[in-house]
Amino acid sequence: MPDRRDDSIIRNLFQVQIRREAITSRSLPPPPRHCFSDPAINSSKHFSLRPFELAIGQLAVMADRTALVTGASGYIALHVVKSLLDAGWTVHATVRSLQNEEKIGPLRTLSEHHPSKLRLFEADLLIEGSFLEPMQGCSVVLHVASPFLVPEKVKNAEHDLVRPAVDGTRNVLDCVNKTEGVKRVVLTSSVAAMYGDNVEVLQMENQTLHERYWNVTSTAHHNAYQYSKTLAEKQAWKMVEGQSRWELVVLCPGLVLGPSLSPASDSGSLAIIDQLLSGIMLVGVPDLAFALVDVRDVATAHLKAAETPQAKGRYIISENRTTPLVEISKCLKQFHDKPALLPSWNMPHLLFRLLGPLMGLSQKWLSANLGIRFAVDNRRAMEELGLTYRPAEETLREHYQAWKAQH
Incomplete structure (x- = not known):
């Protein structure tokens, strides 16, 4: 950890420089606009001191390495908490209930490995102001919490998905606006915010998914999860x-796989592979593909995203193509102790069209996703964040090993 006195000197020198720059601000170019187009994001404004104010904030982030992680008991969030702790950050982690030992057990384990670096708080996405207390003393907020349920578990899309995602984001950011120390927010979004059905990507330039696109087709009744994100x-x-x-800074992951740190996770991405590993798809794998x-x-x-001063805008976090589910099945078959449970062939489209509605999948959805592959432009995260990706085989092998240990 850097010396606090050195941080104070750096901040004072930087603030003096900012004041000098402000005096000659008319000679400076306007701040850059976001690299993607949407009226809710871009706006034509006259020059302001915003870039310099944000630069001061970036120094503050580097000096004060305390972060809030929302939904910390979740599949992704647990790994985020672990990564921050391993990098020397102090973490304030929120969960809905501190009484649910099954959920918070993995957080307590992380705390044992990082004494005095992890604090747990109760907070609810739908309760205004509930993130104010855990946010105190934090320079970065990582808003990870958001529901991801498989279609058959969604009884009321507005209640189960849309309201928690939208109102939760609003409530967290309302608290950010009331907490002076916060300088950066990292939001966990999804590639689902860029497209609803695979067929839509075929209409994009070079049939390739890119950060500049927005999902404009999803509704509460069609692709409700994508709509909520x-x-x-x-x-x-x-x-x-x-x-x-x-x-x-917004991160947009694809289908997230890999070892879970908690046996209590109910993530939809885990459920998909759980069905495959359990032999539910024994008659054949749906001809679907995921990034x-x-x-x-x-x-x-x-x-x-928390540590890189230049990070801004949206980042796709995914491999550079979609992988068919049958390829995933074939790969897992190599590691499974009962390989006969995993098919190495696609289920006929006609049969899946008959079975799909039983899993909450409409014929409209099936037509727009069955058999459709596309490319993904993932260069921005690699070039600007220095991100590298594990091979899919490693991910799937260690996903299976963790699944086996928990079953």
């Missing part, structure tokens, strides 16, 4: 405008 991210971009104290990413790489992306 889109609305939540747009809510965040609206709230970052009109203020100059804190900045927003994969290792949960540990997602956690590293959060750490880099």
Whole structure:
């Protein structure tokens, strides 16, 4: 950890320089706009001191390495907490209930390995102001909490997905606006905020997913999860405008796989592979494809987004293509102690169309996703955050090993 006196000297010198720059601000170019286009994000404004104010904030982030992680008992968030602790950060972690030992047990284990560096708080996404206390003393807020349920578990999309995602983001950022020490927010969004169905990417330039695109097709009745992530991210971009104290970095992972740190996780991405490993897809694998990413790489992306001063805008966190589910099945078959449970062939489309509605999948969804692959432009995160990706085989092998240990 840097010496606090040195930090004070650096800040004072930097503030003097900022005052000098402010005097000659008319000779400076306007601040850069976001590299993607959306009325909720971009706005034409006259020159302001926002870039310099944010630069001061970046120094503060580097000097005060205390971060808040929301939804800390979740699949991704647990790995984010671990990455921050391993990098020397102090972490304030929020959970809905401190009484749920099954959920918070893994956090207590992390705390034992990092004495005095992890504090646990109760906070609810739907209760205004509940993040104010855990946010005190934090320079960075990593808002990871958001529901991801498999379709058959969604009874009421507005209640189960949309409201927690959108109102939760609003409530967390309201608390950020009331907490002077926060200089940066890292939001966990998803590639789902860029497209709803695979077929949409075929209409994009070079049939390649890119950060500049937005999901404009999802609704509460069609791709409700994608709809919730889109609305939540747009809510965040609206709230970052009109203020100059804190900045927003958005991470958009694909389908997140890899070892879970908790047996109590109910993430939808884990459920998909759980069905495969349990033999539920014995008659054949649906002809679907996903942009994969290792949960540990997602956690590293959060750490880099918190620590990299130049980080800004949206970042796709994913491999550079979609991987068919049948390829995932074939790979897992190599490690499974009962390989016969995993098929190495696709289920016929007609059969899956008959079974799909039983899993909450509409014919509209099936038509827009079955058999469709696309490329992913993941260069921005690699070039600007220095992110590298684990091979899919490593991710799947260690995903299976963790699954086996918990079953």
